Amino acid sequence: MAKANNSQNVSFGKPKVGGAVFRAPMGTPLPQNATDPLDDAYENVGYISDAGVTNTTDAETASITEWGGLTVLTVVSSTSETYGFTMIETREESAKVRFGDSNVKADELGNLSIDHNGLPSDMSQYIIESILTGNRPDRYVIPSATVTEVEETSLNSSDAKGWGVTLAANADDRIGGATSREYIAAIVDKVELALAEGDTAPKTNMAPEETQTLAVKATPSGASAPVKVTTGFTVQSSDPETIAVEGNVITAKKDGKATVFVYVANNTLSLEITVASAKAALTGARTRTAKTSK
Structure with missing residues (x-):
């Protein structure tokens, strides 16, 4: 049609x-x-x-042209x-x-x-x-x-x-x-971040060397339902030493915080991620417990 x-x-x-x-x-x-x-x-x-x-x-x-001029x-x-x-x-x-x-x-x-x-x-x-x-x-x-x-x-x-x-x-x-x-760029009415596998949103807390493969759920103009894509958008990190980016895959590198930006069509999405090793997470938990006991 x-x-x-x-x-x-x-x-x-x-x-x-x-x-x-x-x-x-x-x-x-x-x-x-x-x-x-x-x-x-x-x-x-x-x-x-x-x-x-x-x-x-x-x-x-x-x-x-042929003999007759056509x-x-x-x-x-x-x-x-x-x-x-x-x-x-x-x-x-x-x-x-x-x-x-x-x-x-x-x-x-x-x-x-x-x-x-x-x-x-x-x-x-x-x-x-x-x-x-x-x-x-x-x-x-x-x-x-x-x-x-x-x-x-x-x-x-x-x-x-x-x-x-x-x-x-x-x-x-x-x-x-x-x-x-x-x-x-496409005309899209609504966009949101997702993971390439499953139907969940990306995590905002990661451990060093942990990876996430990002996808975008977008509703094209005039469409009734969103589609999930893993290409056609750009991913950047505010701090590549904390969160590295390769294509649509993000990898936590060291403890810290970074913001991941995703550019799709005329939209910019952002995701703030905290990277913490098991040792750092345990230390933080002990500090919170100590403050609570006081």
Whole structure:
């Protein structure tokens, strides 16, 4: 049965608060969904003009005609994809996009020295972060891109100074040979944490070396019942030395407290966990008993 129309799927493409376009050196780890935290190597290029970001696909075709002039076959002979935006913050990160890493120098105070040497030759990878209606993340991952065009820079009293660039997205094996990959978070009405096995909530008290495999119970928009999933969300720890994270598995490492954060669709869940060894738990119990006896 075909799905009915849903106005929640109609959106503007607004920038993510705190940064919308990020750049990193080639080889930096790529996020695997719409909510994965970015590697520290990604640098925010600053505010983008109100024209936003444009994504364009161009294609060339070749046709075969028969004797009478009818087209009997048309094939796509080549395609290319580009992204365009104008950076309106004058800062080191945006200057490196426009002019290239080797042409931009910044001292400890932030003074910039920029050599205008035509188009930059650097290949870099980019992440574009957009937010759809309902705080729904929409992420574009561009593993390899080259600046192929730049806009003229105007200096006047009515327009913001900006560096406009066009990025040519290059095919990359890390995303199956595609030129970019878009991740759009689901619309969910209700989410809660669970364990992968059984139907219980995760424990808030753990012993060192104890593990828990997390799952998420979520109700997709328009659905009547929740589903339990073990993928499609991101887990982080406030203190990896106390609670380590690998995928959706958390492992207690040493006595202490840590908060586990789970990012799913447009929701953030948290779980505060106390890690205590048997010796620490026994000492705590004795202390409470002593206080009670007094």
